[in-house]
Amino acid sequence: MTLLHTIRRYKTRVEADHAGRAEWRNRLSINLNGDGRETDADGSRGTDKRNGSQGTTTAALGHGRRIVLAVTAAQSLKLMTGFPEHLAGRGWEVHVVANDCPASLYSENIIFHQVRMSREPAPLRDARALFAWTRLLYSLKPDLVVSGTPKAGLLGMLAAYVTRVPVRIYLLRGLRSATETGGKRRVLNLLERLTAYTSTTVLAVSESLRAEFLREGLSQQDKVIVLGSGSSNGVEIAPLVTFHVAETSTDLRAMVGLDPNVPTIGFVGRLAADKGLPTLLRAIQQLDEQKLFPQILLVGPDEPEGSLQTFLKEAGVRPNRVKWLGAVADVRPYYPLMDVLCLPTLREGFPNVVLEAGVNAVPTVASRVTGCVDAVIDGETGRLFIPGASGDLAQTLAELLRDPELRHRLGDGARQRAVKLFDRRLVWELTEAYFGQQMDTGKLRRVQLQCES
Numbered sequence: 436m437t438l439l440h441t442i443r444r445y446k447t448r449v450e451a452d453h454a455g456r457a458e459w460r461n462r463l464s465i466n467l468n469g470d471g472r473e474t475d476a477d478g479s480r481g482t483d484k485r486n487g488s489q490g491t492t493t494a495a496l497g498h499g500r501r502i503v504l505a506v507t508a509a510q511s512l513k514l515m516t517g518f519p520e521h522l523a524g525r526g527w528e529v530h531v532v533a534n535d536c537p538a539s540l541y542s543e544n545i546i547f548h549q550v551r552m553s554r555e556p557a558p559l560r561d562a563r564a565l566f567a568w569t570r571l572l573y574s575l576k577p578d579l580v581v582s583g584t585p586k587a588g589l590l591g592m593l594a595a596y597v598t599r600v601p602v603r604i605y606l607l608r609g610l611r612s613a614t615e616t617g618g619k620r621r622v623l624n625l626l627e628r629l630t631a632y633t634s635t636t637v638l639a640v641s642e643s644l645r646a647e648f649l650r651e652g653l654s655q656q657d658k659v660i661v662l663g664s665g666s667s668n669g670v671e672i673a674p675l676v677t678f679h680v681a682e683t684s685t686d687l688r689a690m691v692g693l694d695p696n697v698p699t700i701g702f703v704g705r706l707a708a709d710k711g712l713p714t715l716l717r718a719i720q721q722l723d724e725q726k727l728f729p730q731i732l733l734v735g736p737d738e739p740e741g742s743l744q745t746f747l748k749e750a751g752v753r754p755n756r757v758k759w760l761g762a763v764a765d766v767r768p769y770y771p772l773m774d775v776l777c778l779p780t781l782r783e784g785f786p787n788v789v790l791e792a793g794v795n796a797v798p799t800v801a802s803r804v805t806g807c808v809d810a811v812i813d814g815e816t817g818r819l820f821i822p823g824a825s826g827d828l829a830q831t832l833a834e835l836l837r838d839p840e841l842r843h844r845l846g847d848g849a850r851q852r853a854v855k856l857f858d859r860r861l862v863w864e865l866t867e868a869y870f871g872q873q874m875d876t877g878k879l880r881r882v883q884l885q886c887e888s
Contacts (some may be wrong), residue, residue, distance in 0.1 A: 501527070503532060505581070505583070507554055508533065509535040509536060514787075529544070532571070533549070533587070534550070535549060551564060561590070572595055572600060580594075580602070581638075581870075583606030583608050583667070585623075588630050592605050605636070606667060609782060609806065628654070632654070640806070642809055644809075645660070663865050666857050669860070687769070699730040701734070702776070706736065706746070707738050707742060714802075722836070729774075736761065771797075775832065782804060783807050784805070785810055789810035789811055793846075801820075804822050815852075816849035818831045818845070
């Protein structure tokens with residue numbers, strides 16, 4: 436707890452300097468130069484992050500129910516698509532924190548703050564980021580801080596703990612340590628334990644993830660919860676017909692270069708080892724040996740660059756056997772081109788791609804790992820296979836490729852479950868209600884903290 440002790444000493448020193456704290460607050464929330472541009476949380480001059488307008492300050496918004504939502508990297512902002520807008524529309528004052536924000540992502544009633552965070556361990560950069568986080572929260576004085584993804588989770592919870600934010604929710608989306616061993620696993624688990632300790636609640640996105648978190652001894656049982664059936668943001672539900680317009684699908688299929696008469700196995704995600712792509716490619720080689728020859732559609736970034744070619748070579752699969760689209764802005768139009776989605780991942784929290792495929796009545800074949808066992812009901816909405824076992828995956832895929840009726844039955848089950856349990860608006864309502872409940876608890880906690888001061 437040396438780090439916590441150091442932070443608390445820093446906190447005491449800052450609180451004693453009331454004038455300095457007021458100056459920090461002015462520098463953060465109101466640009467004294469009057470040019471209408473917000474200041475980044477690390478003290479550098481930032482760009483205006485709101486659409487069209489040049490500078491609504493925190494003070495101008497007033498203080499009703501003030502919440503900070505945080506992720507580490509800009510690409511992770513998609514994990515909460517629509518939720519900041521939902522809260523703002525319900526009267527919350529919403530602040531979003533990340534490394535960066537794509538231009539025009541948020542409307543003017545949502546304030547973005549840039550805190551430069553490194554995804555990988557970097558002591559000096561992490562210390563600067565923690566300092567920036569602390570200054571930001573001293574300025575905002577939020578009622579709730581909700582931070583997810585490992586680095587934003589750690590730094591956000593530490594800073595919220597130090598600044599005595601009454602409600603501190605660590606949104607547990609997954610465990611990086613699940614695929615690590617030795618010293619690195621112990622370090623990652625130590626950081627998770629510290630994050631959980633400084634939070635008031637750990638909100639896990641699935642029951643199996645909660646069970647693993649507790650099994651690793653990372654927090655006490657009553658502190659880790661799951662809302663509803665899990666998932667952090669649900670899925671957008673649309674009429675099935677809008678995703679299955681024949682002309683659109685046919686044109687897109689032709690553009691991608693897929694044969695409409697040959698079954699297609701899809702993969703959506705990073706083309707990385709921990710997402711199980713090598714397992715899928717080895718299974719494809721075995722399917723080819725069985726003379727099935729399915730088409731393979733890959734959607735997602737090559738991470739790190741060159742991984743796909745390496746995996747293809749190792750599996751003995753010719754490059755022309757796969758159609759790789761790279762990263763796309765919107766993956767939804769591509770699900771109707773798939774007969775089966777394959778998710779051979781080695782670790783998950785709750786895979787959104789399963790819900791996205793399910794909305795399109797596409798069944799998923801997934802590895803039997805944390806998160807996937809919550810998203811896929813084996814034999815009802817898809818199939819599960821032994822993690823890393825390419826032979827078991829090949830056998831499962833062959834069963835579905837040979838049986839169109841089975842694919843349709845599982846696909847229908849996947850859509851029904853997605854609509855019933857994971858409609859995005861239902862998930863938002865449940866999450867907002869929980870935040871409101873925690874605010875009531877937090878008010879009491881804030882009074883207690885003030886009495887202790």
